[in-house]
Amino acid sequence: MKKIIHRGADRGFADHGWLKSHHTFSFANYYNADMLHFGALRVLNDDWVKGGMGFGAHPHDNMEIVSIVLNGALAHKDNTGRDKTIEHNEIQVMSAGTGIVHSEFNASKTEDVNFLQIWIFPKYRNVQPRYDQQAFNPADRHNKMQVVVSPEQKEGQLWLNQDAWFSLGNYDAGQRFTISPKQPGIGSYLFLISGEAKVGDDILQSKDAIGISDYEQIEIEVNKSAEFLLIDVPMLQ
Incomplete structure (x- = not known):
């Protein structure tokens, strides 16, 4: 088994006043040669945006982008005419493909929004740009992992252009569970949004993460x- 621990306190950090952003991997002005990506996982940003503020129109291409709102709501607009708000317990997937221009703003004028912005290298380049968005019931992930994004176009999940899966889980203290690779060549990146857990022999605190590859199974104990x-994600070279 191969593993790498990413401590929340060691992440890159940018404070723009209206935006506070923690970068697990190299992004914008934060560069760490040892933190470029984990397999096909390229970006994991933990963003806090002040009320009434946000990211103006900007382009993306050939990247799969997943936005997960943890608190508040995020307003999205793009050059196709799409105008949506992503609420807590909703997830948006964007296949940037040949290119798209969009903006993301805090939907509230007064309250902060906290969301995870995650970039995945695509399986196929230059696909037709696509958005999708879905709400997920948190009761369906109480003491179990709920698959919310997968490579398959199936009811009850979002899909993206890569052999990658996203799962969420809310566990009570004292619970134990195991994870294993979805298929050969897949590595698992476990990000602890909140709480404390023991993963194998390692203790993770809130906002810590562990990347595991070349393994069969690992047990997680929720402290x-x-x-x-x-x-x-596929473990790309």
């Missing part, structure tokens, strides 16, 4: 009530 994000 304090915890919220997990599990991202399974």
Whole structure:
């Protein structure tokens, strides 16, 4: 088994006043040669945006982008005419493909919004740009992992242009569970949104993460009530 621990306190950090952003991997002005990506997982940003503020229109291409709102609501607009708000317990997937221009703003004028912005290298380049968005019932991930994004176009899940899976789980203290690769060549990246857990022999605190590859199974013990994000991705070279 191969593993790498990413501590929340060691993440890159940018404070623009209206935006506070923690970068797990190299992004914008934060560069760490040892933190470029984990397999096909390229970006994991933990963003806090002040009320009434946001990211103006900007382009993307050939990247799969997943937005997960943890608190508040995020207003999205793009050059196709799409105008949507992503609420807590909703997830948006964007296949940027040949290119798209969009903006993201805090939907509230007064309250902060906290969301995870995650970039995945695509399986196929230059696809037709696509958005999708869905609400997920948190009761369906109480003491179990709920698959919310997968490579398959199936009811009850979002899909993206890569052999990757996103799962969320909310576990009570004292619970135990195991994770294993979805298929050969897949690595697992476990991000602890909140709480405390023991993963194998390692203790993770809130906003810590562990990347595991070349493994069959690993046990997780929840020390304090915890919220997990599990991202399974191909281990690209």
